[in-house]
Structure formats: structure tokens, C-alpha cells
Amino acid sequence: MALDSQGSLREQGVRLTRQRQILLDLIDQTGAHLDAERLYQMAKERDPKLNRVTVYRTLKMLKAGGLVDELDLMHYSGDQHYYETRLKQEHAHVVCLRCGKVEEFFGEPLHKLRKQIESHFGFQILLSRTEVGGYCAHCQTLRAREVEDARRTPEALKRAAVRVPRKSRRALARLG
């Protein structure tokens, strides 16, 4: 199903340029979840002439080639995308919405989920991602305090991305 399932990227005409080596090294070595801008900043240290556009083009190529995966991390910090080397094992990303820490969860349910979706729909899965947002053990305590404080200074409410208790849409409609 691939373009050339026996061929290499090189056979498809992909060249290994100096810029690509730098970017590949960075993605590989840091192991972190970098977004295009950070990757660009880091790459510029090694080659000040390297352009932001090249970063985007390289990431796009790597994504299309299945070498990296693109994440959103629940947009905990804007709408940019994050990238990581594709691992053999599926995993979910667990993002703390307060401190931004990202945990990775490997486990059987992910594997079962994939199997079930494939068989249930006869679907051919190419990509999948599970992202979870909330508060990490450490931030839960801190968060409680912040909310308490906010109660005393209502102006802060708008700024805080405070979660309101779940209620159905219709419940809101009934407000009127």
C-alpha cells in the first residue's frame, strides 16, 4: 500500500542535506516534544542561516514518511504542533494543563482499542493518537488553592481556565 514498499526514501529522491541532518539529530537526541518554533530556535544555534520554512518542510516530509508523529498535547499552550520520533509501541500522552508536564502511558488498552477498531469497522489504521488533559498529582493540590483564591478575587475568574461542572447543553439553553 505504500508508494514503494521495498524502496528507501532515498530511492524516492530524498536527499540528506546538512539542514536535515541538524533537524533529525535534534528530534532524535532531545527526545522531548518539540514544536516547530523551538526546533527552529535550536537548529539556528547550529546553523544560523537555517530557515524556519525548512523546519516546516522537513517536519512535513518526516510526518508523511511516518518517521515522526504529530501531537497537539491538548493545545495546552497554543495551537502549535509537537513532534516525536515514531516509536514501535503506541502510547498515550498525558498532559498537565497547569504545569505542562507530559507523561507517556503505554498499556494494553491502547492495543485492544486498535484491534477493536480495525475489526469493528474493517478500518486500516495509519495513525492514531490519544491525548489526555487534566492535572497531575502535584498540581491538583496547587490548583485547589488557586481556585480558592480566585473565589475571593472574582476578576481572576476570566483569566483562569477554570472548569465548570459538566451540564448538558440543554441545561444552558434552559437558562433563559
Place this chain on the structure above:
Amino acid sequence: MALDSQGSLREQGVRLTRQRQILLDLIDQTGAHLDAERLYQMAKERDPKLNRVTVYRTLKMLKAGGLVDELDLMHYSGDQHYYETRLKQEHAHVVCLRCGKVEEFFGEPLHKLRKQIESHFGFQILLSRTEVGGYCAHCQTLRAREVEDARRTPEALKRAAVRVPRKSRRALARLG
């Protein structure tokens, strides 16, 4: 943990305006996964003066209030977000990258996954989403043909988001 776990949105000063009624109705009634732009287009039919910005502000409020969930649907068609009324039951979104059809998968693995993440990390989950991209049963056949055709007209390769066989990053580095 919520701002006001006993209170209503209204008690927080949220007003039910004509514009909001229109938008809430649309999200609720269509049941589809609409993005801001489509929602705006539909809303304009009911109130031609309604502004795009109001759509964004309303969606943001509903999201913060936990009334709707934001999806990416694997960006199968750009970088916009899609919205759906938050359901009681978790589900994964299965998106065909060729025809764009979106299936919803409900199942035990999702529930187990959530439980395990909570207990494993002591994490408090507020949001979570699982999105899967690939080819639906119907498109798998069509896709195979397209790839076959592409092989004959190499220029088409760049345009086609063709998947290249998985290989490690290092394999690419070794190209040089």
C-alpha cells in the same frame, strides 16, 4: 475543583443571548462535527448580522464550561477544530483520510484506559480524546488503485499523501 460546583453558568454571570441560542441550537441539532467556519455559515442564515468572532467566543466559552469538546479529526482537512456536544460516554473518532467519513467508537478499552491513567499517575482527567486516522473499508480498495496509478505517473507522488514504510529515523540518517 470547579469554580462553583453548585452554581450554574448563569450564576457566574453568563447571559443567554439571541446569538448564543442560535449557536447552541445548531451544535445540538446537527449532531455533526462542525468547525467554527461552518457553524458561522449556518448561523448567518438565521441571523445575517451574527459575527464570526461571536462564534469563536461562544465556542471558547462552551469548551471552558465543559459543554462541548474540541476535536482535530487528525486534521484531515486543515488545521481547524471541530466541536461536538459532550456526551456522557467517551468515544474515539475514527477518520477516513480519503473520504473524510468519521465513525465513532465506543468501547471498553477507552474506559479501562482512563482508569489506568488515573490510577497509574494519580492524574485527574478533565479531557481526553482519541483520534484514529486511516482508510475506511470502502476507501482501502480505491486507495490501492490510486497508488497503482501514481506509480505510473511519478509527478503525482508529491501530491498524494502516500505513506512510506516505517523505518527508523536513523535509517534515514544512514542514507548519506
Place this chain on the structure above:
DNA sequence: GTTAGTGCAAACCTTTTGCAGCTCT
């Protein structure tokens, strides 16, 4: 009447595109 919400225009941020020149093979 007060405060929240709206519309408009303009800004913003992230990502993409067009094109001339450069470089890998």
C-alpha cells in the same frame, strides 16, 4: 443602570507557497 456580550477592524500566530538561486548526487 450595570455588566456582559456583540460587531467591526485589525492584529496575531502558525504554517504554506512562489520563486530564484544553490547543492547534492
Place this chain on the structure above:
DNA sequence: AGAGCTGCAAAAGGTTTGCACTAAC
């Protein structure tokens, strides 16, 4: 040599912000 890749500038796409006016309660 020649296709592929880069840098630069400019545009695009999606979303947010500032501000004066309007409407909900």
C-alpha cells in the same frame, strides 16, 4: 547536468484582541 532543496518574502488560514456600542437582567 539536473532534480531536489533552501532561503527569502509574501500570503494564507484560523483564531484572538481592542474598543465603542448594544442588550440582558
